[in-house]
Amino acid sequence: MNFKVKIGNLVLKNPILTASGTFGYGLEFEPFGDLKKLGGIIVKGLSLLPRPGNPGDRIAETPCGMLNSIGLENIGINAFLKEKLPYLPWKHTPIVVNLYGEDLQEFEKLAKILANKEEIGAIEINISCPNVKKGGMQFGQDPSSAARVCEIVKKAAESKTVIVKLSPNVVDIKAIAKAVEDAGADSISLINTIPGMAVNPYTRMPKLTNIIGGLSGPAIKPIALRMVYEVAQTVNIPVIGIGGIASVEDVFEFILVGAHAVEIGSASFTNPKLVFEIIKELPTMAKKLGIRGLNEYRGSLYA
Amino acid sequence: MGQNIECLDLEVLEVLSLDGKDFFRLRLSPPKWEWNTGQFVMIRPLSWSYDPFLPRPFSISQLDNEKLEIFFQIVGKGTKLLSQLKNGDKVKVWGPLGHGFKIDLNLPILILAGGMGIAPFIGLVKNHPHPEKLELIFGHRRDLSCYPINELSKKILIWTVRDASQRDIERLKRAIQVKVEGYSSEGQILACGPLPFLNMVHNSCISKQTQVQISLERPMACGIGVCLGCSIPGPSGENFQTCKHGPVFKCEDLSTVCQQIKGIY
Numbered sequence: 001m002n003f004k005v006k007i008g009n010l011v012l013k014n015p016i017l018t019a020s021g022t023f024g025y026g027l028e029f030e031p032f033g034d035l036k037k038l039g040g041i042i043v044k045g046l047s048l049l050p051r052p053g054n055p056g057d058r059i060a061e062t063p064c065g066m067l068n069s070i071g072l073e074n075i076g077i078n079a080f081l082k083e084k085l086p087y088l089p090w091k092h093t094p095i096v097v098n099l100y101g102e103d104l105q106e107f108e109k110l111a112k113i114l115a116n117k118e119e120i121g122a123i124e125i126n127i128s129c130p131n132v133k134k135g136g137m138q139f140g141q142d143p144s145s146a147a148r149v150c151e152i153v154k155k156a157a158e159s160k161t162v163i164v165k166l167s168p169n170v171v172d173i174k175a176i177a178k179a180v181e182d183a184g185a186d187s188i189s190l191i192n193t194i195p196g197m198a199v200n201p202y203t204r205m206p207k208l209t210n211i212i213g214g215l216s217g218p219a220i221k222p223i224a225l226r227m228v229y230e231v232a233q234t235v236n237i238p239v240i241g242i243g244g245i246a247s248v249e250d251v252f253e254f255i256l257v258g259a260h261a262v263e264i265g266s267a268s269f270t271n272p273k274l275v276f277e278i279i280k281e282l283p284t285m286a287k288k289l290g291i292r293g294l295n296e297y298r299g300s301l302y303a
Numbered sequence: 304m305g306q307n308i309e310c311l312d313l314e315v316l317e318v319l320s321l322d323g324k325d326f327f328r329l330r331l332s333p334p335k336w337e338w339n340t341g342q343f344v345m346i347r348p349l350s351w352s353y354d355p356f357l358p359r360p361f362s363i364s365q366l367d368n369e370k371l372e373i374f375f376q377i378v379g380k381g382t383k384l385l386s387q388l389k390n391g392d393k394v395k396v397w398g399p400l401g402h403g404f405k406i407d408l409n410l411p412i413l414i415l416a417g418g419m420g421i422a423p424f425i426g427l428v429k430n431h432p433h434p435e436k437l438e439l440i441f442g443h444r445r446d447l448s449c450y451p452i453n454e455l456s457k458k459i460l461i462w463t464v465r466d467a468s469q470r471d472i473e474r475l476k477r478a479i480q481v482k483v484e485g486y487s488s489e490g491q492i493l494a495c496g497p498l499p500f501l502n503m504v505h506n507s508c509i510s511k512q513t514q515v516q517i518s519l520e521r522p523m524a525c526g527i528g529v530c531l532g533c534s535i536p537g538p539s540g541e542n543f544q545t546c547k548h549g550p551v552f553k554c555e556d557l558s559t560v561c562q563q564i565k566g567i568y
Binding site for chain 1 (some may be wrong): 310351355524525527528
């Protein structure tokens with residue numbers, strides 16, 4: 001069976017991508033499966049210069065999920081291009097670079113650097129990180145600023161496919177989705193993490209030094225599903241579902257509400273082979289559902 | 304760390320309580336791994352659904368043809384569930400992870416262990432060709448019967464200090480300082496334990512001209528360098544991932560972290 005999906009200029013061999021921040025720079029997962037089999041590899045969010053991230057304790061387990069306040073620690077775009085990218089199987093599977101800029105100029109510079117790199121399949125713009133003071137989520141909370149980032153990156157990235165990753169922490173997700181579609185986005189991915197907290201009642205300490213972090217994992221899946229459903233009904237560009245996906249059934253739930261593809265996130269921490277296993281299970285699941293391809297199933301929710 | 308990491312479903316061979324309560328030895332069917340003392344594994348039983356969500360990291364205590372062995376203390380929901388595993392249950396295990404201790408079998412070795420920090424040294428002591436070259440200072444809060452210390456005492460010289468009171472802690476600190484002095488010209492010092500203990504070791508050793516290797520414990524979600532939950536600031540501003548660059552660090556690489564640790568030591 002054919003599970004190919006088209007996202008902008010990209011053709012993914014299957015709808016399974018890895019969510020930024022949960023799959024490192026890709027190479028870390030070589031011991032656990034064949035990277036070439038993935039629909040695409042989305043790497044850790046990259047900035048112009050290396051970032052150390054936030055200090056102190058920055059992850060905490062919560063019921064059916066986890067909080068993180070990493071704060072976009074990364075090696076910087078240049079180190080990635082030199083030290084990681086050449087070793088990734090970019091000829092066989094698209095490498096998607098998740099980009100983080102503190103301001104519009106940084107986003108533009110980053111997109112320009114990637115524009116003529118044939119190894120890069122697409123750009124995912126991160127306007128939804130809750131853990132950084134500048135940039136991040138503040139760009140993603142208002143339709144006009146989200147659109148502005150999208151326009152600038154789209155122009156600087158020339159023919160590269162641009163995906164915009166949206167924050168769930170907004171009043172009207174549909175308005176923001178529409179705005180980035182109008183600004184030229186090739187695809188929308190959602191959701192990023194949801195701001196949350198965990199505290200210790202005995203020590204009276206927050207579990208994260210940053211106090212607030214982003215919640216991910218199966219705990220947020222119903223919220224993600226609702227938002228993907230709403231956005232898929234609003235825009236005509238492909239939507240990529242993210243949020244608590246941990247099984248092949250979860251994958252098909254997101255496709256059912258209208259997603260073209262999905263990203264597997266923190267569930268990879270529970271089993272580093274999970275993405276590879278889910279891809280193997282796609283045909284069996286399709287057979288169970290009695291479908292011949294994803295097109296006939298996508299958005300077919302009885303509602 | 305590299306291509307020899309494997310993720311396997313292993314079978315529980317034995318869950319044994321050391322004290323009839325909170326302290327456990329877990330034995331699993333052995334993977335065929337090359338490993339060294341100080342490396343660790345991530346463990347998550349197949350029976351876990353999504354709560355608890357994350358796997359748990361544990362030092363490899365022993366790994367031979369018969370078993371992969373770890374020790375743990377119940378400290379929360381995850382370890383409680385691990386203690387309830389039954390023989391034949393399957394657990395997902397990936398490893399061997401991180402960088403272990405660099406050990407020279409010909410040199411005298413001083414081991415500094417705090418509480419369950421004894422775990423990685425069990426295999427080292429048992430398999431060392433010259434156990435008379437080893438010496439252990441063991442600081443512990445709970446009764447000695449909670450820890451797998453008996454099996455070591457026949458082989459090596461052990462100083463145990465129960466650090467229940469402030470006076471005990473002072474005694475432990477002095478014992479460590481005196482011993483460290485003796486190893487400062489030749490020999491190796493290896494340490495593992497809770498953060499305040501490691502802080503004390505760091506502060507006792509940092510000014511001495513001796514090789515001290517410290518195994519650090521940090522919360523981590525993946526064990527393979529991707530979640531970045533376990534990053535620590537290195538001495539010159541660069542970040543180290545505890546899981547990948549550690550968990551065993553040179554004493555001087557932990558100076559910034561130790562400045563941040565608040566504890567009773």
